[in-house]
Amino acid sequence: MEPQRDDSLLVQDYISGEEKALEILINRHNQRISSFIYSKVLDRDVTEDIFQDTFIKVIKTLKKGNYSEEGKFLPWVMRIAHNLIIDHFRKNKRMPKFEGNDDFNIFSVIGDDKLNAEKQLIKDQIDSDLTLLIEELPDDQKEVLLMRIYKDMSFKEISENTGVSINTALGRMRYALINLRKIIDRHNIVLTNS
Amino acid sequence: MEKIYSTKKNACEIPKAGPETIKFLLDYSRALRITKHRQFSFDLILN
Numbered sequence A: 001m002e003p004q005r006d007d008s009l010l011v012q013d014y015i016s017g018e019e020k021a022l023e024i025l026i027n028r029h030n031q032r033i034s035s036f037i038y039s040k041v042l043d044r045d046v047t048e049d050i051f052q053d054t055f056i057k058v059i060k061t062l063k064k065g066n067y068s069e070e071g072k073f074l075p076w077v078m079r080i081a082h083n084l085i086i087d088h089f090r091k092n093k094r095m096p097k098f099e100g101n102d103d104f105n106i107f108s109v110i111g112d113d114k115l116n117a118e119k120q121l122i123k124d125q126i127d128s129d130l131t132l133l134i135e136e137l138p139d140d141q142k143e144v145l146l147m148r149i150y151k152d153m154s155f156k157e158i159s160e161n162t163g164v165s166i167n168t169a170l171g172r173m174r175y176a177l178i179n180l181r182k183i184i185d186r187h188n189i190v191l192t193n194s
Numbered sequence B: 001m002e003k004i005y006s007t008k009k010n011a012c013e014i015p016k017a018g019p020e021t022i023k024f025l026l027d028y029s030r031a032l033r034i035t036k037h038r039q040f041s042f043d044l045i046l047n
Helices: A007-015 A019-041 A044-064 A073-091 A117-135 A139-150 A155-162 A166-186 B006-012 B019-031
Strands: B032-037 B040-045
Touching: A007 A019, A007 A044, A007 A073, A019 A044, A019 A073, A019 B019, A044 A073, A044 B019, A044 B032, A117 A139, A117 A166, A139 A155, A139 A166, A155 A166, B019 B032
Parallel strands: none
Antiparallel strands: B032 B040
């Protein structure tokens, strides 16, 4: 087994013409750099694009001999990725520019459709309560409800998968909801996130 | 239980550049030649 070479040695070997060294460097830092990019852009395809552009810059810089080795390969690559992320947001005009004056409120531009921490906790609680309540339903109704709500299947697809008519599937869904409401009423359960 | 969340199963996967991307980068690296002339440098992609 080949002893593990550190980054600076691999960079030197790559500059000297050993292409395999680049492969080791990419594989070694793939997850860390990808996770860093993904944490900013939240899109897997964009992450892959920026990852690719980052290493294209790395390759060009190394081949041009413009890289000064200070034992900091990963932070240097991260910095390139960071700059490309900023370029990405600039290009997509996703990063609102704040030009402060009295007529302009930054919060009218920046929208956040995510739930706040408290509402997210309540939502999680409701989701887990609902999962328990659904378990109380008869199997045929439970099956239809899970396919419709959690798997987002159409009633046509549900009827094909369960071997019943569309009308039967619709009926089972209706009874599932009625029964869920009954169970909720019977146990005085409050499900709300207003 | 896993069936309920089956449509979102890749939400838990750690993002990682795929093998195609890595292959592209390695091919690009092999094909790239830098030629310098005075203060200019030229990128050549050799197929």
